[in-house]
Amino acid sequence: MEKEKGTRRSAVKILLWILAGILLLCILAVGGYVLYMQTHYYRIEDHLALETENNQKEVLKMGDTYTAVTYNIGFGAYGPDYSFFMDTGEMEDGTATAGKYGKAIGQESVDKNTAGAVRELENLDADFMLCQEVDTDSDRSYHVNQAEILKEAFPEYSNVFANNFHSAYLFYPFSDPHGAVQAGLLNFSRYKVQEAERRSYPVDNSFITKFTDLDRCFSLMRIPVENGRELVLINSHMSAYDEGGRVRAKQLELLNSVMEEEYQAGNYVIVGGDFNHALGEDVAEGFDSEQKFPSWVSVLTEEDIAEGVRIQRAENELKVPTCRGADIPYTKGVNYTTVVDGFLVSDNIRAKALNVDTDFDYSDHNPVKLEFEFGEE
Secondary structure, eight states: OHHHHHHHHHHHHHHHHHHHHHHHHHHHHHHHHHHHHHHHOOOOOSSEEOOEESOOOOOBOTTOOEEEEEEEOGGGTOOTTOOBTTOEEEBTTSOEEEOOBSSOSOHHHHHHHHHHHHHHHHHHOOSEEEEEEEESSOGGGTTOOHHHHHHHHOTTSEEEEEEEEEEEEEOOSTTSOOEEEEEEEEEEESSOOOEEEEEEOOOOOSTTHHHHSOOOEEEEEEEEBTTSOEEEEEEEEOOSSOTTSHHHHHHHHHHHHHHHHHHHTTOEEEEEEEOSSEESHHHHTOSOOSBOOOTTOOEEOGGGSOTTEEEOOBTTTTTSOSEEOOSSOOOTTTSOEEOOEEEEEETTEEEEEEEOOOTTSSSSBOOEEEEEEEOOO
8 A cells, every 4th residue: 555655746746846846847948938038139220221123213393283192001911801810899789809810811912912012003093002011021921022023013103112011030929929020111113213311210119019019110211303302202100009008109200290391491392101099080980880999099189289280181091991990800881990001291292182992802991192282382
């Protein structure tokens, strides 16, 4: 009997040692992964000069009409059947919702959606194109180089790329890891780019968020006008997962200071992009939905914008939204939708804007087209 008890005690000790070893290995693995993420984390410097490829020669003229488009292509993932793991929401009946995927459903969908976005841009035939969430080498988009695909599609344009997402391997969600990402803002111009610069936005540096969010920034291109002034054309992508809008308020403060300085210097200013703010109170809750108003939505009003600059509201802003909630696959009239994409324009420019209805076929965003000409005050 004593022998059996001794054997059982020995077995229990061995089991406890095994469990302790497994626990220690888990702790070391988690600690090693955190160290890996921390040592690979960095922020790109502010005021970084950007290279202009294939630079064109023609300058802008007074009296001519030009067009610009902004389009967040959603790294080729967001077809109508796609939902994203970081997006959450709530249905009107109180049912909580959460996105499913960490990366695109498959390379085939990335190829299809990227090609669809290219066709939309080709049809819009704009003089300037500002694109967001363009991957160059990312696990989430199966290493499809969307920047090169876009450049090859528009060989007659100057182009400027600004990296705003450079993450180590994010092993989350565990069922479909987001992976490592290299992505950014891609700009196209049919006209000469005199100079281009990357400006770093303030970001949330909390322990988890700094690893999962983008290295937020805006890119600024200086495009000469025949009267000696410049068109300062900015591509902006503000923070999204910022409940209460505290980080976005700091980002807007920086953007306002740049817009005001350039406008006061006599330049023409256009900011296009994904503002991750509803562009006006009307569009915040202006569309039919079966979901409750989401916590991530902040509203941008004229009072928030620098003096001498305005929100160029789209003529069809209450008919065509530009962004859908990605916590569930897309069904028209079910998902929360609003307008977060568009343009800010200085008062020395005459302009009109139109939201382009793609029914979110290739992205969780719709493009917005701006028509403008320079004026004299």
